[in-house]
Amino acid sequence: MNSKKDNNYMEVFFDKLEFIIDNKMLIKLILAGRRNKISDLKKITVTIVELKKGTRLNFVYKHNTNDITKNYEPEEGINLIRKALENDFFNADIYSNTENINLIINSKGKVLLKIKEATLQPLTNFKHDKIKYRLINPKGNIYLRELEITNEKEEIRREMTDKFKQINKYIELLEPYLTQINLTDNSHIVDMGAGKGYLTFALYDYLTNQSKKNIKLTGVEFRENLVQKCNEIAGKASFEKLKFIEGTIENAELEKIDVLIALHACDTATDEAIFRGIKSDASLIVCAPCCHKQIRKEFNVTGELYNVVKHGILKERQAEIITDTLRAMIMEAFGYRTNIFEFISSEHTPKNLMIVGKKITGDSIKKNEILKNISAVKKIYGIKKHYLEKLLQI
Ligand SMILES: C[S@@+](CC[C@H](N)C(=O)[O-])C[C@H]1O[C@@H](n2cnc3c(N)ncnc32)[C@H](O)[C@@H]1O
Incomplete structure (x- = not known):
């Protein structure tokens, strides 16, 4: 059962939300942190829209494979947010013109409310x-x-x-x-x-x-x-x-593919795309990887390096870095000059790395040396095979 303090925090949150919506200062509200980890509903994003019928709250329900959009009258929308926090999600983040409000409910029902300075561009500038x-x-x-x-x-x-x-x-x-x-x-x-x-x-x-x-x-x-x-x-x-x-x-x-693009293809689908680009001798390969599961499962780290992967989130980030490092190295072994950079602010999405490979010609490609370096990197992390290596049969 929630304590009085928890209920107060919830009421402060909803008072603020109503005020922000009434004054058209809601940039967006995000409901996330699934209560049921196997639920298909991953996230809800709420924004304000002005329709002929009047102001509405636009809900985008993000499911595993599709998004569903619905508009509600503000009062109905606020009730739905309340219900979603009771049944579906642990967290709510409000981004408004004046402040960012972060509500976190833990599994025992304890509520935490954090209020910080606004970080997004105010709507009035829109x-x-x-x-x-x-x-x-x-x-x-x-x-x-x-x-x-x-x-x-x-x-x-x-x-x-x-x-x-x-x-x-x-x-x-x-x-x-x-x-x-x-x-x-x-x-x-x-x-x-x-x-x-x-x-x-x-x-x-x-x-x-x-x-x-x-x-x-x-x-x-x-x-x-x-x-x-x-x-x-x-x-x-x-x-x-x-x-x-x-x-x-x-x-x-x-x-024949001349330019291969794969943006936000999940896990090894990015490798399959790169593979098709390499096989087709594409002049340009551009990909923005999405999730990185394969290498994470392959990590077999002992000794001092274990400290680097013992925390789940850090292991996940290491896996991302190593996956994309190896992708770029493999592309280089096959004659691509690569660049990796952030292509959109991490405020919009953490999946924001872009790998670009441009085919180079001539005999400056030191394939054997690069393959040796790939083996050395894999050895550090106890990785047997990167999926892209399997596809390319190296
Ligand atoms: C996250 S969306 C990205 C869409 C678009 N590239 C973008 O960045 O806006 C990934 C899309 O790839 C499709 N997809 C995933 N794996 C695929 C595969 N192996 N073959 C074909 N399509 C695939 C999904 O259905 C989904 O529409």
Whole structure:
């Protein structure tokens, strides 16, 4: 049972939430920390939206394989947040114009409330036409409307501002690499695990409409409904050389790949994507790994180094670092010059590393030396095989 103090903290939290919503100062609220670890519902994000019917709370329910969006009247929404904290989640984070409020309930029902200075840009600064964009134009772009990034006035929808910024940022990062590799007519770009296609459409738009390249772009995705929807949108936008195919990263039938992109493909799906890029002798491989489970399971660390992996979270981070280090080294052994960098602020997502490999030619590639170094790194962590090595049979 909750103590009086716990109940007070909850009431302070909900008083503040109501005030923040009434005054339109809610940037976002995140419910996370599943009470039931096997629940399919991972997270709920709540933002304010202004509809013709009035102010509503927009709930995005993030499930393992899909997101569901619903709008509620503020009072109903607040009740749902209360119920979600009772039944589904241990944590709630409010990001408002004036403060960040963090509510944590432990498994015994004890409540902790932390209030800190605001860290996100206040909403009052939000102006559709003030969003800086350089590469993707919200005006006259059918796909942005169809993907519900823009509204009927071709303005960026407030809840999609982050997505729109992410798309622009992503194109901005890719642009110099794409310029370096000299795309020619019919160069084939493949986006593995294209999902809803936000980034795939934007890349096609940028390359064909801004850079005037005559490329072909294929999005590969195993969810049939997404493939169908994306092909419909490509048709409406008259994006003739953009197509989405239903298939897996490992087995999809594809012509020669010149540029391989795989953003947020889970665990070893990133390795399968890199493998296909290497096998196809792609000029450019770009991936943003998602989760890193394989190497974590392979760690076999004893002695002093055990201290580095004895805490779960630190072990997880080490596994991420080693997984991506080995990916980059293997790509280098196969003739790719690699770069690894953060491509979006960790405030938006902790999964923010991008690995870029650009094919180099000539005999400067010291394959044997790199393979020896790979073995040395693996030995330190007691790793037998990186999944990418298995695929490449090295
Ligand atoms: C996290 S989403 C990322 C979507 C998009 N690339 C992005 O970054 O916005 C990963 C997508 O890859 C798809 N996917 C995962 N593994 C796959 C595989 N082996 N073959 C094809 N699609 C896969 C999932 O269905 C999902 O739509």
